Amino acid sequence: MTLSRIAATTTAQLKMLFRRRITLFWSLVFPMILMTLLGLLFGRSIDAGTITVIDRAGTTQSQRLVAAVERTDGVSVKRDRTDPARAEQEVRDGDRDAVLLIRRAGGDQVEAQLFYSNASATQAGIIRAIVTGAADKVSIAASGGPPAVRTVAVSVDSAALDYIDFLLPGILALAIMISAVIGLSTVLVDWRKRGILRRLKLTPMPLWEFFVSRIAASLALAMLQVVVLIAFGAVVFGIEISPTAWAAIPVALAGALCFLAMGFCVGSLVAEPETADAVTNVITNPMMFLSGTFFPVAAMPAVVQTIAKVLPLYYMANGLRDAIVRDRGLLHVLPDIGILLAVTVALALVSLRTFKWE
Amino acid sequence: MPPRMSAHPAIAVSGLTKRYGTFVAVDGVGFDVRQGEAFGILGPNGAGKTTTLEMIEGLRRPDAGEVYVLGRPVWPDPRSVQQLIGVQLQSTTLFDKLTARELMELFARFYGRTDGRARADDTLALVGLEAKADAFAEDMSGGQQQRLAIALALVHDPEVVFLDEPTTGLDPQARRNLWDVIRRIRAAGKTVVLTTHYLEEAEQLCERVAIMDNAQVIALDTPAGLIASLGADARVSYVAGGEEQVLYAADAQHAVLTLLDEARTQGTAIENLSVRGPSLEDVFLRLTGREFRE
Numbered sequence: 001m002t003l004s005r006i007a008a009t010t011t012a013q014l015k016m017l018f019r020r021r022i023t024l025f026w027s028l029v030f031p032m033i034l035m036t037l038l039g040l041l042f043g044r045s046i047d048a049g050t051i052t053v054i055d056r057a058g059t060t061q062s063q064r065l066v067a068a069v070e071r072t073d074g075v076s077v078k079r080d081r082t083d084p085a086r087a088e089q090e091v092r093d094g095d096r097d098a099v100l101l102i103r104r105a106g107g108d109q110v111e112a113q114l115f116y117s118n119a120s121a122t123q124a125g126i127i128r129a130i131v132t133g134a135a136d137k138v139s140i141a142a143s144g145g146p147p148a149v150r151t152v153a154v155s156v157d158s159a160a161l162d163y164i165d166f167l168l169p170g171i172l173a174l175a176i177m178i179s180a181v182i183g184l185s186t187v188l189v190d191w192r193k194r195g196i197l198r199r200l201k202l203t204p205m206p207l208w209e210f211f212v213s214r215i216a217a218s219l220a221l222a223m224l225q226v227v228v229l230i231a232f233g234a235v236v237f238g239i240e241i242s243p244t245a246w247a248a249i250p251v252a253l254a255g256a257l258c259f260l261a262m263g264f265c266v267g268s269l270v271a272e273p274e275t276a277d278a279v280t281n282v283i284t285n286p287m288m289f290l291s292g293t294f295f296p297v298a299a300m301p302a303v304v305q306t307i308a309k310v311l312p313l314y315y316m317a318n319g320l321r322d323a324i325v326r327d328r329g330l331l332h333v334l335p336d337i338g339i340l341l342a343v344t345v346a347l348a349l350v351s352l353r354t355f356k357w358e
Numbered sequence: 359m360p361p362r363m364s365a366h367p368a369i370a371v372s373g374l375t376k377r378y379g380t381f382v383a384v385d386g387v388g389f390d391v392r393q394g395e396a397f398g399i400l401g402p403n404g405a406g407k408t409t410t411l412e413m414i415e416g417l418r419r420p421d422a423g424e425v426y427v428l429g430r431p432v433w434p435d436p437r438s439v440q441q442l443i444g445v446q447l448q449s450t451t452l453f454d455k456l457t458a459r460e461l462m463e464l465f466a467r468f469y470g471r472t473d474g475r476a477r478a479d480d481t482l483a484l485v486g487l488e489a490k491a492d493a494f495a496e497d498m499s500g501g502q503q504q505r506l507a508i509a510l511a512l513v514h515d516p517e518v519v520f521l522d523e524p525t526t527g528l529d530p531q532a533r534r535n536l537w538d539v540i541r542r543i544r545a546a547g548k549t550v551v552l553t554t555h556y557l558e559e560a561e562q563l564c565e566r567v568a569i570m571d572n573a574q575v576i577a578l579d580t581p582a583g584l585i586a587s588l589g590a591d592a593r594v595s596y597v598a599g600g601e602e603q604v605l606y607a608a609d610a611q612h613a614v615l616t617l618l619d620e621a622r623t624q625g626t627a628i629e630n631l632s633v634r635g636p637s638l639e640d641v642f643l644r645l646t647g648r649e650f651r652e
Contacts, residue, residue, distance in 0.1 A: 008467045012456060019455040198417060199451040203468040204440045 005205065006213050013217035017183070026182065027225055031175035032232055035167060038294060039237055042163045049097030049123060050076045050299060051131070054084055057110045061138060061148045062102045065112060068134035069100070075130050078299070088115045091156045094326065095298035098127045108142070111150045118155045128153055161325055165240070168233040169248075169320035170293035175229060176222050176252055177287070177313055180259035181266070181280050183218055188267030189276045197357050215260055222256035223249065230324060239325065247323035247330040254340035255316030261347035262312075268354040287313045315339045366429035368393045368518050368549040369414060374423035376409050383409045385573040386423070391551055391566075393428075393517075396544050398564030399553045400638065402650060405570040407553040408448060411522055414551075415445050427518060441469065444511035448522040450503050452495035458482060458506050459491040462513050469514035477513050484546070485509045485539045501532030505539055512543065519543060521552040525559060537563060557638040557650060569642060576645050584641045593640055596631040606636060606644075 017023055051069060055062050070077045080087065087099040098116040105111040112135055116127045135149040142148035191197050200210060226248055233239040262283065270276045290304055291297070291313035297305050308314045319336030322328035369391040376384040384406040391397040399407045412418040414425050416436020425432040427439040453461060462478030471477060482488050485505040495503055504524060511519055521540070525533040533556075540563055543550055554560055560567045561581045568578040577584055592610030594617065596603055607613030610633055621628045642650040 004472075005467050005470070009464065012453075012460060012464045015460065016453060016455045195447050195449040195451040196453065199445075199447055200468070201417065202415060202440065202443075202445050203465065204437065204470060205468040 002209065006209050006216075009205075009210060009213035010216045013213045014220060017217050017221060023179070023183065023221070027175055027179040027221055028228055030178075031171045031225070031229055034174075035171045035229075035233070036236070038167055038171075039164050042167075049127070050078050051098045051100050051127060052078050052080045052082070052087055052096050053100045053102070054080055054082060054087060055102045056084075057102045057104045059104065059108070059110060061108060061142065062110045062112075064138045064141070065102060065110065065134055065149055066100075068137050069131060072130045072134060074126060088156065090298050091115050091117050094161050095296050097123065100131060105150055107146075109146060109148060109150060111152065114151065114153045115156050116153065124155065161321075164233070164237045165325045166296065166321065167294065168229070168237070168239055169324045170317045172225065172229045172248075172252070172324075173255060173291075173313060173317035173320050174288055174293045175225050176256050176316065177259045177284060179221055179225065180218060180256045181263040181284055182277075183221075184214070184260050184263030185266040185270070185276045185280050186273055187214075188264060189270055189273050192267075192356065192358060193271070193273065195358070201357060211264075215257070218260055219253055219256055222252050226252045242323065242325055242327040244322075244327055244329040245324045247328075247333050248320050250330065250337055251316060251319035251323060251333050251340075254337045254344070255312070255319075258312050258316070258340045258344040258347070261344045261351065264351040265347050265354070268351045268356065287311050290314075291317055293317050312340055312343045366393075366426070367391060368395065368428060369397075369551065370424075370426040371410075371414060372424050374410060374413055374425065375421050376406075376413060376418060377421050382573050384413065384420075387570075387573075387575050388423075389568050389575060389578055391518075391549060393549055394544075394547060395566065396540070396550045396552070396564045398560040398567040399551070399570055400555070400557065400560040400567050401553075401570035402555055406573040407555075407570055408522055410570070411520055411551070411553055415443060415520055416440070441514060442517050444514065444516035444519045446504075446507045446511045446519075446521045446524060448526070450507060452503060452506060452510075454496050455494060457492050457494055458487055458498075458509075461495065461506070462509060465510050465513045471514060474513075477515070481509045481512050482506075484512065484542055486535065499532070501528050501535060504528065504532075504536060508536075508539060508543075512548075516548070518549045518551065521550065523553055523555070525554070525556065533559075557642075561638055567638070569638075569645065571642075571646050577641065581638060584638060585636050588636050588640055588644055590636050590640075592633050593636045594631075594633050597629040598626055602630075606640065 053066050053069070055066060066077065069075070084101045087096065090096040091099055094117065098114060101113040103111050112131065114128065114131050116124050118124050132151055135151045138149050139147035197207070200207060230241060230245065234241050263280070266276055266279050270279055290307050291311045292308055293313065297308045297314065315336040319333040322333050367390040372388040374384055374387040375382070387410055399410060401407050409418060413420045414427070414432065416432050416439060419433060428442055430438050432439050456464065459478045459482065462481060463474035466474035466477050479488070482491050485508055487502060487505055487509060490498060490502060495506055498506065508521065508524065524540070525536050528536065540550060540552070552563065564581065566578065566580050567584060568575045570576070579587070588606055590606030590608055592607050592613065594605050594607055594610070594613055605613065614633060618628065639650050
């Protein structure tokens with residue numbers, strides 16, 4: 001009896017959810033608009049990207065080399081103190097375009113190791129040409145003796161992505177987050193304020209059934225978002241969808257659960273619908289910019305990178321990106337799913353403690 | 359449907375008390391409601407009517423006292439009476455974006471019923487909303503929403519129906535429509551308990567009325583019995599010397615003649631003279647010394 005009642009209640013919840021036009025706007029239309037705008041603005045970038053420079057030599061020659069690279073158009077330079085092995089891994093992961101590691105090679109000579117992504121032949125060619133050109137300039141200027149800079153170019157198989165490929169999973173993560181947090185927090189506050197929860201308390205149906213049905217309806221919405229937004233990206237922007245994309249479904253479900261729990265938390269703590277709106281904005285807006293939804297986290301300052309790694313949206317965006325465009329299957333995204341579910345449990349425990357009927 | 363008879367009263371309440379800090383919202387209230395009866399709890403705002411009702415419905419736990427519905431104790435586990443009672447709360451508690459029929463079917467499910475469609479159609483017809491079965495609650499008028507809330511209270515065919523200020527905020531026409539609905543519920547053999555701060559409503563609809571003031575029941579009887587307790591046949595009011603005077607008279611004719619005689623001999627002017635039968639308003643005034651303000 002309970003199961004059939006949950007099924008009937010879920011059907012009603014789906015009607016309540018989908019008959020509200022604003023739901024469809026925020027969950028599907030708005031993400032499409034955002035993706036189109038950002039796609040048009042930054043689209044398929046033809047510049048060479050960013051070279052991360054790790055200068056371990058610190059000599060006049062190395063400084064001249066960096067300056068020469070910086071003076072070249074078509075590439076931007078970011079100085080970094082990251083561990084070289086990690087930086088190389090980040091090139092492999094597609095989080096960095098290229099890394100230039102400069103070390104002393106004996107005497108005045110420096111060795112410049114360039115790790116570059118071979119994902120795009122054009123980009124790789126430009127980066128190599130820029131770095132070798134700069135190295136030649138420095139060597140010629142030094143004149144006499146052995147060349148001042150010895151360059152070693154290392155091509156790296158990487159999952160580097162076109163911007164639009166990068167963007168699609170980020171937008172999807174964002175859309176799922178907004179639908180889940182706002183969807184559950186405002187509705188919970190509204191039901192409580194209007195006395196609907198008290199009215200339900202008078203029926204033999206346990207309230208957990210009612211929330212389970214609401215969560216089921218919200219998860220169905222998240223599934224719809226996965227399918228529609230991926231199809232949108234593939235059709236409109238010609239994004240090549242990895243065969244592992246089905247693994248986006250468990251990631252999206254875990255992410256939706258996590259943000260539903262967050263919405264429930266907000267809805268439990270807040271009394272007025274306007275306050276619920278404000279609180280969800282305060283939570284979701286910074287998360288949107290700090291979690292690598294629009295731009296790679298690796299390209300951001302170290303502080304932001306640290307913050308990103310404690311935000312659940314980062315893990316949902318990361319997992320979705322791995323599954324949808326990086327050709328990485330379920331095993332690879334399991335840690336992301338695990339983190340999202342752990343946060344879900346923590347938030348659910350908080351909401352159970354703070355939940356109020358009226 | 360004939361009323362289902364059993365030895366128990368529909369509701370038995372004794373010593374019911376609810377405190378919020380030092381404020382006593384309900385203070386030792388006790389009464390019985392008979393099966394099939396329409397019972398009114400009448401009183402001004404803040405008298406404790408809603409709190410009393412909610413303790414009977416199982417929404418608020420009493421600090422003291424006992425409540426039985428058809429012989430079953432409501433506390434400590436109100437779930438034991440949920441199938442027996444139907445409740446319309448004071449605030450409008452309808453979901454948006456579900457039609458009247460969908461809401462009815464959903465609530466029927468909540469009560470474990472699988473005949474939701476038939477119950478929805480029957481009950482919507484009972485409250486006169488059959489034409490609105492496919493309309494969303496948020497698109498209905500206040501009176502229609504209130505009738506829908508009452509239909510939801512009836513969907514599982516309960517024995518006892520609680521209506522908390524069902525006509526508050528409605529225009530006179532909508533109020534009269536709702537009275538007809540309540541009479542039909544009575545005719546279907548249900549026990550109806552309603553709170554109201556409209557004296558006329560209590561007089562029109564209720565077989566017995568409990569008058570509440572300051573957290574206590576100060577009188578309980580039929581409307582006629584309450585009025586008879588005044589011992590007056592008429593309420594005579596007039597303005598003399600700029601001040602309103604009210605007197606209750608056992609014999610209206612004699613009282614008016616005497617009044618006019620005295621006025622003529624003393625040469626005072628009597629203005630705005632009115633004579634009418636006494637009402638519950640006068641009962642309240644007599645019991646509390648205050649005017650009843652709606």
